[in-house]
Amino acid sequence: MHEAGLEPWLAGLRKGLSGVSGKRRESVVAEIAGDLELRMRSSGVDADSFVAGLEDPRALGRALRAVHGLSWWRYVIAYLLALPLGLLSVPLDSVLQWWPSTLMLALLLALTLRSGARGGRIHGLLVGLTGALPRIIVLLLITGLLGELDQGYGIAEVPGGTIAFVVLTSLMIPLFGFFATGRLRQ
Amino acid sequence: MARRKDPVSEMRRGVLELALLLHLDTGAACGADVMSDLDRNTDGRLQVSEGALYPALHRMEKKGLLSHEWIRDVQGRKPRKYYSLTDEGRTRLAELLAAWHDLRGAVDALEGGRGDA
Numbered sequence: 001m002h003e004a005g006l007e008p009w010l011a012g013l014r015k016g017l018s019g020v021s022g023k024r025r026e027s028v029v030a031e032i033a034g035d036l037e038l039r040m041r042s043s044g045v046d047a048d049s050f051v052a053g054l055e056d057p058r059a060l061g062r063a064l065r066a067v068h069g070l071s072w073w074r075y076v077i078a079y080l081l082a083l084p085l086g087l088l089s090v091p092l093d094s095v096l097q098w099w100p101s102t103l104m105l106a107l108l109l110a111l112t113l114r115s116g117a118r119g120g121r122i123h124g125l126l127v128g129l130t131g132a133l134p135r136i137i138v139l140l141l142i143t144g145l146l147g148e149l150d151q152g153y154g155i156a157e158v159p160g161g162t163i164a165f166v167v168l169t170s171l172m173i174p175l176f177g178f179f180a181t182g183r184l185r186q
Numbered sequence: 187m188a189r190r191k192d193p194v195s196e197m198r199r200g201v202l203e204l205a206l207l208l209h210l211d212t213g214a215a216c217g218a219d220v221m222s223d224l225d226r227n228t229d230g231r232l233q234v235s236e237g238a239l240y241p242a243l244h245r246m247e248k249k250g251l252l253s254h255e256w257i258r259d260v261q262g263r264k265p266r267k268y269y270s271l272t273d274e275g276r277t278r279l280a281e282l283l284a285a286w287h288d289l290r291g292a293v294d295a296l297e298g299g300r301g302d303a
Contacts, residue, residue, distance in 0.1 A: 031267040032240060035218035038266065042222075055237040063241040067248060 005047020006036055009057050016061015019069045019120045028064055070119045078115045078127045086131030090138045091162050105169060112173050116180030124177030132170035139166045202242050204286060205232055207279040214270035243269055251275035
């Protein structure tokens, strides 16, 4: 807990740092809070007067986010990679047994964790959803398509275990992205 | 429309990295110390705001010019982040100082020439 008078200013700083991973954000806030407390003590003025003389905390947070956060093209690349990885990670055992869907799933998970750790909770969640939603859609399409074909020719169907696996992992991946923030070292 | 930047602010921003490297070359310091020392040692001619200081320190650390250590200098208080120069930072300082002396020499020569004319 920091000096009470500084808390509203520090809350503004945290807002400006949104998008930066939790661990890094708190480290930045701790550094600046420690320095401000020292400056406030040496200045001898009360907290309100001291805070009034400080710069806009959100602007400072945004300037620091430009240093620590991800650049816009890194965000875009994460989404562009998550979408095909999600599509390609659907198990196609019924159709293409050699397809390395587990590898694609592992890559999607790694990308999601990295995005969460580097770009913050929301970015991790959205990258996870970008990969997870198309998996479910593709699975539904394949299940429906194979169901149609099965009626006529009896060739194949998606096993119930595969459906459960895809649904479960698709639910878990965005959550991993959301909770990855600050878990991985930058 | 492109925003017009104040040339004096631009010059100050350009000098900030050199000023920080020069200051930290004398020993490790936290952000608060850097702010007060720069103000005091330059007789108020180089006042640095937190909005300029922390992004600059963090950018320089990211470039490998600075390293940091959390030090609790008073028992019972929270540790503070102390920055110090890395070897790469010292090399960068030498480069910037050489460039600074060149520029200053050039500006002095131009100013002297103007006086002679």
